[in-house]
Amino acid sequence: MAEDKVNYAFVKGDPTVSPLLLLHGQGGDENDLLPIGKYLSPNSPMLSIRGRVQEQGMNRYFKHTENGGFDLNDLEQETTWLFSVLNDLCRKFDINYERFIVIGYSNGANVAARALLTRSDTFHTGIFFHPMALSTVDSKQDLSDVKVWMSHGDQDPIVPAQNFKVLDMYLEEQGADVTIFRHGQSHNLNEEELTNAKSWLAKSGRLADWRRR
Numbered sequence: 001m002a003e004d005k006v007n008y009a010f011v012k013g014d015p016t017v018s019p020l021l022l023l024h025g026q027g028g029d030e031n032d033l034l035p036i037g038k039y040l041s042p043n044s045p046m047l048s049i050r051g052r053v054q055e056q057g058m059n060r061y062f063k064h065t066e067n068g069g070f071d072l073n074d075l076e077q078e079t080t081w082l083f084s085v086l087n088d089l090c091r092k093f094d095i096n097y098e099r100f101i102v103i104g105y106s107n108g109a110n111v112a113a114r115a116l117l118t119r120s121d122t123f124h125t126g127i128f129f130h131p132m133a134l135s136t137v138d139s140k141q142d143l144s145d146v147k148v149w150m151s152h153g154d155q156d157p158i159v160p161a162q163n164f165k166v167l168d169m170y171l172e173e174q175g176a177d178v179t180i181f182r183h184g185q186s187h188n189l190n191e192e193e194l195t196n197a198k199s200w201l202a203k204s205g206r207l208a209d210w211r212r213r
Contacts, residue, residue: 006049006085009034010093013045018099018207021086021123022048023108027058036189037103040127040198041207045095049085051107053078061111070134079115098124101206105129105189106158109150116148117141117170125206127197130187132159133167144175149200151181151193158187 009030013019020041022033030048037046051061053074061082062075090097100123104112109131115122117137128150148171152164171178181196201207 006052008050008085008089009046009048010089011038011046014043015045016208017041017043017045018101018125018209019045019047019095021100021102022046023061023102023104023112024048024050024059025106025108026060028105028108029059033103033105033108036105036194039194040103040201041101044101044207045093047086047089047093047095047100049082049089051078051111052081060107062107072135075111075114075134079111079119082111083115083119083121099209101125101127101201103127103129104131106131106187110134113148113150113167113171116143116146116176117174125204127201129189129193129197130156130159131167132163133170137170141174143171146171146176147179147204147206148176149179149181149197151183151197153183153185153187155184155186 007030020037022037024032030050033048034046051059053060053063062078063071065071102112102123109128112126113128113131114134118139124146126148131150152159168178168180179200181193183192
């Protein structure tokens with residue numbers, strides 16, 4: 001089973017509160033975002049899955065190409081693997097897949113955002129710290145039931161402002177309700193954006209039921 005090939009962490013919580021799926025940034029692991037998940041929603045069950053790709057000793061969710069671009073074929077393959085693992089673990093821990101709130105940072109946020117734009121079997125709520133558009137998007141999804149919060153730093157050397165704007169455009173064109181939080185820092189997480197994300201999540205209605213808008 002896919003589950004046997006993955007490193008993950010599961011933290012029990014209140015089953016009446018929506019669970020969190022945590023996807024780390026480059027070089028992270030399944031433990032990195034647990035404190036952030038606990039801060040954002042203290043009572044949620046939490047599932048964190050480590051990316052199985054390694055580049056220069058750093059964990060990732062998909063490969064780069066030799067020239068430093070994104071390997072989109074590998075991205076598709078690894079995303080399929082990730083969702084297979086996720087379904088296995090949902091059965092193991094009796095989690096309602098549709099209730100997940102996905103918390104992603106950088107590389108993990110990129111995978112989550114891309115999945116929203118290209119897959120029908122994804123999720124309905126996301127908090128994406130410093131995501132970027134990985135390529136053009138040709139497929140059309142109905143994201144009218146999706147709520148997303150995304151952050152971007154004005155001094156971010158990894159995610160250009162125009163790229164972030166394109167990702168926002170893709171999501172909104174397909175019907176997603178997108179909230180943007182900008183700050184003057186870099187690619188780092190900071191207290192200001194974590195506080196804003198927590199406030200947004202509390203007001204979103206999605207901690208109880210994703211269908212409540």
